[in-house]
Amino acid sequence: MNALQQYGLLLALICGVIGLVLILFALARAIGRTQQEPGKNVPATAGMLSRDPVWVRYHARYYGYALLFLAFDMEMAFMYPWAVVYKQTGLVALLDMGVFLAILFLGLLYGWSQGAFRRQ
Amino acid sequence: MNTLVIVLSLLAGAYLVAVLEAWLATGRFRLAAPAWAAVALLGRESIVPRTPDRIFFETAPVLLLIAALLAAAVLPLSPSMVMANLATGALFVNAALAYVLVALLMAGWGSDSAYALVGGWRFLGQVIAYSMLIVMPITAVAMRAESLLTTDIVSSQEAVWNILYQPIGFVLFFVASMAVAFLPPFDLPIAVGDLAGGVEAEYTGVRLAVFRLGRMVLVITLAAATTVFYLGGWMGPVLPPWAWSAIKILAVSAAMLLGGYTLPRIREAHLLAWCWKLGIPLALINLFIVGVMVLIWP
Numbered sequence: 001m002n003a004l005q006q007y008g009l010l011l012a013l014i015c016g017v018i019g020l021v022l023i024l025f026a027l028a029r030a031i032g033r034t035q036q037e038p039g040k041n042v043p044a045t046a047g048m049l050s051r052d053p054v055w056v057r058y059h060a061r062y063y064g065y066a067l068l069f070l071a072f073d074m075e076m077a078f079m080y081p082w083a084v085v086y087k088q089t090g091l092v093a094l095l096d097m098g099v100f101l102a103i104l105f106l107g108l109l110y111g112w113s114q115g116a117f118r119r120q
Numbered sequence: 121m122n123t124l125v126i127v128l129s130l131l132a133g134a135y136l137v138a139v140l141e142a143w144l145a146t147g148r149f150r151l152a153a154p155a156w157a158a159v160a161l162l163g164r165e166s167i168v169p170r171t172p173d174r175i176f177f178e179t180a181p182v183l184l185l186i187a188a189l190l191a192a193a194v195l196p197l198s199p200s201m202v203m204a205n206l207a208t209g210a211l212f213v214n215a216a217l218a219y220v221l222v223a224l225l226m227a228g229w230g231s232d233s234a235y236a237l238v239g240g241w242r243f244l245g246q247v248i249a250y251s252m253l254i255v256m257p258i259t260a261v262a263m264r265a266e267s268l269l270t271t272d273i274v275s276s277q278e279a280v281w282n283i284l285y286q287p288i289g290f291v292l293f294f295v296a297s298m299a300v301a302f303l304p305p306f307d308l309p310i311a312v313g314d315l316a317g318g319v320e321a322e323y324t325g326v327r328l329a330v331f332r333l334g335r336m337v338l339v340i341t342l343a344a345a346t347t348v349f350y351l352g353g354w355m356g357p358v359l360p361p362w363a364w365s366a367i368k369i370l371a372v373s374a375a376m377l378l379g380g381y382t383l384p385r386i387r388e389a390h391l392l393a394w395c396w397k398l399g400i401p402l403a404l405i406n407l408f409i410v411g412v413m414v415l416i417w418p
Contacts, residue, residue: 006204009123010193013203016127017186021330027162028326034165041170043233044321053171054234062245065392069248072400076255080211083262087414094411101404108400117396119389 064116068108075104123203129366130192133343134336137373141336144381158329166325169231176230180223180319181327184334187219192341196271198354198361209270210258213345217254217300220338221247224302224309224319227331231322239318243309245388246299249395250306253296256403257289260410261349264418274353281352285413288406290350292399297342297376299391301335304380308388343373 001009042049060066079097086093111117138154146153168177194209196202206212221243228240262268264285265276283290299306310318323331347353347368354361386394 001204003207006206009204010190013123013127013189013193014186017189018182021182021185024162024326024330028166031163032165034167034325041167043169043231043236044316045234050234054232054237055229058237058241060241060244062248062388062392065245065248065396068396069252072252076252076259079256079259080262080268083259084266084268086263086411087266087418090415094415097411098408101407105401105404108396112397117393119392 061119064111064118064120068111068116071104071107075100122201126192126197126201126203127189129197130189130337130340133340133366133369133373134333136370137336137339137377138332140374140377144377158333161329161332162326164325166327167322169233169322171232172322173230173232176226177322178230178327180227180230181323181330181334183219183226184223185330185337187216187223188334188338188341190219191216192337192344194270195341195344195348196274196353197344197365199271201362201365202271205269205271208268210262210268210273210349213270214255214258218251220300223334227319227323228309233322235315235317236319236321239309239311239315239321242311242388243302243319245392246302246306246308249392249399250296250299253292253395253399253403254300256400256407257286257293257296258349260286260289260407263407263410264414270348274348274355277352277355281355282350286350286406286410288402289410290346292403292406293349294346294372294376296399297346298380301339301342301376303339303376305383305386306380306391307385308391311385314385339373339376340369343369343376346372 043054078100082093082097135154138157139149139151142153142157143149168174191213193203194206194212196205224243225240228236228238228243231237261273261282264282265273267273267276277285302309308318309315310320315321320328320331344365347365351368351372353368354365356364356367359367
């Protein structure tokens with residue numbers, strides 16, 4: 001299989017899953033329909049109907065981690081091609097990436113010292 | 121044909137995981153339990169909450185199933201039994217697993233319910249905790265294999281399996297996999313008894329059935345990934361390759377389920393702190409150790 005066929009297969013998998021789900025929905029529909037009754041569709045909020053939509057501000061208390069996560073996630077984009085050619089390139093590759101990771105790790109330590117790793 | 125066999129065996133594996141989970145939850149071993157549960161769910165009403173974000177609400181369960189299946193598509197069960205042996209296989213596993221987050225956040229947002237939304241945001245925090253511990257160990261595996269092809273990764277473990285070659289990476293990847301599949305003690309987004317079901321709270325009937333199926337397939341996928349990356353994939357004496365894959369995958373998924381069920385649920389703040397203060401330094405040390413070892417003793 002060449003690369004194009006492989007991606008075609010993955011696309012077919014997605015379509016297959018959607019098809020399966022549609023069949024399940026049709027099966028459930030055939031067994032019985034949902035009765036529309038008042039009060040049935042209230043979301044689970046301890047019996048109280050919330051006045052506003054719940055899509056309001058949520059305090060993401062992990063934002064300190066999230067900022068550092070961005071730096072680490074970008075770094076990973078470089079790591080994959082590096083990992084593949086690592087053994088050919090040898091010691092130089094270890095030093096190159098070692099310096100890069102050391103700087104990143106110092107950043108992590110600095111963030112830690114400044115209280116980034118805390119529930120804000 | 122090959123694809124069909126693999127998909128069916130994945131579904132069979134997911135069924136066995138569901139049997140095991142029901143056994144753990146109820147204390148009774150019943151082989152038919154998941155089938156009856158599925159029939160019951162299909163027979164129930166599937167209620168849509170009153171002000172949903174309809175597109176997100178409907179997409180979420182399907183997307184979870186798709187993400188799990190796409191990640192499984194690049195993992196080999198034997199040298200020839202792989203759906204799509206992509207040249208970027210190990211990276212593709214990550215890319216597909218990233219959509220687990222999207223699916224759960226959609227499920228939380230879509231139902232416009234406070235508990236569900238809190239579950240969704242919590243899972244975002246969980247992703248920030250575990251995701252580096254998935255990615256960095258996989259890089260170390262790719263360094264040894266000199267390739268991102270999953271079949272090459274398995275054959276690179278001919279002499280010594282990666283579980284012995286890079287044990288730190290294995291432990292990190294195993295724990296992080298449990299967090300990806302939100303198995304206890306990392307079941308923060310659904311948190312039964314705490315968030316009233318969290319992201320699952322507003323799903324009923326057939327939609328909940330799809331959601332649960334997606335999660336079971338996800339468990340099997342992650343067990344398969346652990347097997348391929350660390351346990352030598354299809355390798356083993358006497359038995360045919362596919363049988364070894366099946367044994368290892370089922371053993372790993374059983375270990376994932378059993379490992380967590382006796383532990384109390386971890387708090388999100390603690391999970392983040394453990395992963396960043398201990399997990400990521402360990403993952404970097406693992407990269408360094410593997411880097412030196414690959415040069416000295418491949």
